[in-house]
Amino acid sequence: MSNKSLIDTLAARLGAAHVLTAPDDVAPHLAETRGLYRGEALAVVRPRDTAEVAFAVRECARARVPVVAQGGNTGLVGGGVPAGGVVISLSRLDRVRTLDVLDATITVEAGCVLARVQQAADEAGLLFPLSLASEGSCRIGGNLATNAGGTAVLAYGNARELTLGLEVVLADGRVWNGLRALRKDNAGYDLKHLFVGSEGTLGIITAAVLKLFPKPASRATAFLGLASARAALAAFGHLRGRVGPRLTAFEYLPRFALEIVLRHLPGAVRPLAGDHAAYALVELSSPAPDAGAELEGLLAGLIEAEGAEDAVLAQSDAQGRALWRLRESLSEVQGHEGGSIKHDVAVPVSRVAEFLERATAACEAAMQGVRVCAFGHFGDGNIHFNLTQPPGMDRMAFLAAWPRFNRIVHDIVHELDGSIAAEHGVGLIKRDELLRYKDPVALDLMHRLKAALDPHGLLNPGKVLPDRVLPGDLLPGEAPPEREGSGGAPAAGSRSGAAA
Structure with a gap:
């Protein structure tokens, strides 16, 4: 099958408006956010459901044309950059299929923006805890394909731990329907773990059953000034030992990180009066309404024991969001x-x-x-x-x-x-x-x-x-030989010129 025949076949099923070949339409899909690599593609297709994804993959397989799936294209390691072939954009697969409060599960399609999954859970009185700085644009399929972590891993785990079931289009176009909301299932190999974190190299995730959790009754956020990274680690151990999994975040920043945020982030306010070698952003969640009072007591004890040099406790949701903004703006x-x-x-x-x-x-x-x-x-x-x-x-x-x-x-x-x-x-x-x-x-x-x-x-x-x-x-202990272009840096000529 020629490339033109493949494009015509895809357009006949998906609609010409959803098979993009014009350079200006394809260009946004050729590089990720950081712009370290720029690829090329024959076309970008935008299927509307799993059946159309399967059709596109099956036709590409028949033509021996490679495919790369893209969600929000917010990756940072070149995993979504196409190397020729067809880009399958999952942006139209954006439905919340079901939400079961008793099961505490939500079934969503891969193109759902992470913030929308969070919102759907919140409206049902539950919590989907995966949280990333890019949650307003990244999509759940990409989160699963990279086994995303984020700021709440401490209490809830990575994306893998949040996944109960998957629907996956395989390389030949077949669909594996593993959308089961079971907490226990030892009937053979647990296939979903093959695909979570595989970056679309083993199959294309089109939907997932995800775990939900009770919403905390209260949250408290604090910013700590510390003498060193070792002091930060000791403070973490101290807090975790007292509140266990209710310590839902402990984010570390060195002095330089805070300095550049204060220098470049509009409206940023220094959270502590003095300078410190290290800082930590701490969040405590509680099923009781008094997380703030509890965290205040913990911080007082920590300072008294010289485990922290200073601390400030957010007195409102707005102050808490301002503290989180200092951390979440670092990459930017x-x-x-x-x-x-x-x-x-x-x-x-x-x-x-x-x-x-x-x-x-x-x-x-x-x-x-x-x-x-x-x-x-x-x-x-x-x-x-x-x-x-x-x-x-x-x-x-x-x-x-x-x-x-x-x-x-x-x-x-x-x-x-x-x-x-x-x-x-x-x-x-x-x-x-x-x-x-x-x-x-x-x-x-x-x-x-x-x-x-x-x-x-x-x-x-x-x-x-x-x-x-x-x-x-290789002989035991022998390292592989150096190869041109190896070492993990973008290869010469691959950078698009965007900021790293």
Whole structure:
């Protein structure tokens, strides 16, 4: 089947208005938010339901044309950038199919914007806890495909833990209907876990059954000033030990992170009078109406025990939102300071402070004037270890050092039994890094799964999986050879010029 015949076939079923081929219509789908990579596509199709997704995938499979699914296209690692072929936009699959209060579940289509899922749960008196800075534009299918984390992982878990069932279009166009709201089901392999976090390389998620939770009766938010990352870790342990899962957020920020937010975010107000080496944004949720009084008492005890230097408790919802805005605006304001080399990593919670100390010292020693902006979710060990260019340095010259800093940061993560990919996924930017850090047996199993579910390699080709290396190809302890374009940085010529 020729490309023209494929386009005509898709247009006949989906409607010509939903098969986009004009360059201006296709262009918004060729790069993600950060613009590190720019791809190409034969067409963008916009199916209205699962049957049309299945039809499009089946026809592309017949023509041996690759497909990549896109939701809100808010990814950060190049996972949604097309490498030719057809982009399947799931934006029209945006229905809330059912919500069951007794089951505490909601069944939604993959194109639902995350904020809409939250709203539907809220209107039913329940809570869907997944929360991200991009929740007004990211879509639930992409959240599941990348196993998104967000700020509430501490209490509720990643997207994987929030998923009970899935509907998935397979590489040959068949539909696996696993939309079951069961809390227990041991009838064979739990197939949904193959697709959550697979970044569209094994199948295209079209709908999901998600867990809902009781809404807290009250929430309290506070901002802490701390002496160091170690003090922040100790404060986290202190609070968690006293309130357990009711500690729903503990977000860490270094001094530099707060400084740039205050410098570039309109209307931002310094939350504490003095300067501190580190800060934490804390949220306590309670089934009782007195979360504020409880958190106030905990903070007083923490300061008295010299576990925190200062703290402020939000006295209203508006003040709480203002404190959260300081944290949620961090990714946005970094671009105002120049180029940013980003690492989304995880280490065991007990080793977070050690990682921050070692990685910060190593990066500062490697480049004079580099500014470390390491922030994130202390409670689950996920740190966004970002590096901001030295003042006055050429942006592109700084970004060219990405592979060198990857080696520094990722080696330390690996030594601490961590992961080089925490919540943003692997995509393109970390694909070849897996050769150095992923267990060769695990890589072999990943390739076998890919070959079984997508034998022609048509689903999101080139993402997640590095070139195949079998366990016997390397001697014990031997690292894979360096390859041109490896190291996890965008390859030369791949940047679109947008801010990193």
